[in-house]
Every structure is written in C-alpha cells, then in structure tokens.
Amino acid sequence: MTESLCIAAISPLRQRLLDDMAVRRFSRETQRNYLRDVGRFATFLGRSPHTATVEDVRQFQIAQNAAGMPTPTMNAIVSALRFFFTQTLDRPDLARKLVRVAQPRNLPVVLSRDEVARLLNATVCLKHQAALSVAYGAGLRVAEVAALKISDIDSERMLLRVERGKGGRYRNAMLPADLLPLLREWWKAGRSRA
Structure with missing residues (x-):
C-alpha cells in the first residue's frame, strides 16, 4: 500500500525569505525564529505581509506592547521584521518605522573575594x-571549560584558546597567573591515573 505524502505548498514570499536567510547563513534557530515572528505579523494583519503599511507596523507594535510582550521578545520581533522588510521585500520605509524597546540592564551580582574563596x-x-577556577578566573562558559584541551593553554603568553565558544567563534581568554599551577596539578593527577 502506498501512502501519499501531502506537502503543504510554501508561498513564494516565504520561500524568498528562506532563501534570503540561507544566503546569509543564518542558523536554523534564527531562521525558525524569524519565520515565527514574520508569521506573527502576518496573523495580526490577516493578509500577506507584503501589503503592510506604515500604520500596520505601528499598530502591530502597539498591540504587542498592550499584550504584555516581554522586551527581549519585542526586540527579537523587530530584528526579524527589519530583515524581512529590508532584504526580502525591499521596503526600508517600513523597517525604519520599527521601534526597539530600551531594556534596562541590571548590574550582575559580583562575588566578593571571600565568597569566591569559599565557593572554590x-x-x-x-x-x-x-x-570552577577556570570558569570564574578566565570568564569562560561551562561548555567552553568542558571543551578545553591541554593544547589550548598557552603558558608563555598566559592565554587560554577558546574554540567554538558562543556563536561558534574562536577567542583568547586571559589566564590568571595563580590558575596555571592548579591546572598543572590537575594535569599531573590525571596522568597518574592513566
């Protein structure tokens, strides 16, 4: 028995948006988010977003704000729509009307020397x-600490080579002087077990 596979047709506008994102090598996650946000705008309009007016964009942002949309989400939607309007539709006039919402930045909680010492x-x-010492002392993320190799430690220049950190980027992090003896001790302990 043969099952027929029903594939929903993709509109030419959606396909164009997908192509524009693929050419720029947006990650799958970014593409998914942009499609969702442009779809959210199209649902609000009740028609194809290529027919949008400046007033439609304004009313959409007012509705998002009234619905209690969190600031980071509203700004993500602005990014998606700006890309859509400028790259896919070639309508920069609409993109200029999008307003980013200022987000207050709170200072992070910084541990005192005593608190750090007690933690370690x-x-x-x-x-x-x-x-923990590498994460705190060099400012690395958990995944970056877990991925460190011996070859990533440059003890002459006191640097740590971070490969494929956030965003898949490579970077160098400063290696505090008092951290090198601890790493050497851990390396010796690991070799003695092998």
Whole structure:
C-alpha cells in the first residue's frame, strides 16, 4: 500500500525569505525564529505581509506592547521584521518605522573575594576545583571549560584558546597567573591515573 505524502505548498514570499536567510547563513534557530515572528505579523494583519503599511507596523507594535510582550521578545520581533522588510521585500520605509524597546540592564551580582574563596574551597574534587577556577578566573562558559584541551593553554603568553565558544567563534581568554599551577596539578593527577 502506498501512502501519499501531502506537502503543504510554501508561498513564494516565504520561500524568498528562506532563501534570503540561507544566503546569509543564518542558523536554523534564527531562521525558525524569524519565520515565527514574520508569521506573527502576518496573523495580526490577516493578509500577506507584503501589503503592510506604515500604520500596520505601528499598530502591530502597539498591540504587542498592550499584550504584555516581554522586551527581549519585542526586540527579537523587530530584528526579524527589519530583515524581512529590508532584504526580502525591499521596503526600508517600513523597517525604519520599527521601534526597539530600551531594556534596562541590571548590574550582575559580583562575588566578593571571600565568597569566591569559599565557593572554590567547598569543592573536594581537584577536577571540580580546576573547572570552577577556570570558569570564574578566565570568564569562560561551562561548555567552553568542558571543551578545553591541554593544547589550548598557552603558558608563555598566559592565554587560554577558546574554540567554538558562543556563536561558534574562536577567542583568547586571559589566564590568571595563580590558575596555571592548579591546572598543572590537575594535569599531573590525571596522568597518574592513566
């Protein structure tokens, strides 16, 4: 028995948006988010977004604000629509009318030297202490710490090579002087077990 596969037709406008994002090598996640946000705008309009007017854009943003949309989400929608209007539709007049919402930035909580020392001393495993020390001392993310290799440590220049960090980017991080002996101790402990 043969099953017929029903594939929904993609509108030419949606396909053009997909092509524009693919050419610019947007990640799958970004493409998914942009499609969702442009779809949200089209649903609000009740018609194809290529027929949008400046007043439609204005009313959409007012409705999003009235619905209690969080600031980061509203700004993500602005990014998606700006791309859509400028690149896909070639309507920069609409993109200029989009307003980003200012988001207050709070200062992060910074631990005192005593609090950091207590945190690091609370670990009983040398591996955990080394990982926490690298994360805190060099400002690395968890995935970056987990991916570190011995070849990533440049003890002459006191740098850590971070490969494929956030956004798939490579970067160097400063290696604090008091962290190198701890990493060497962890390396020796790891070699003695092998």
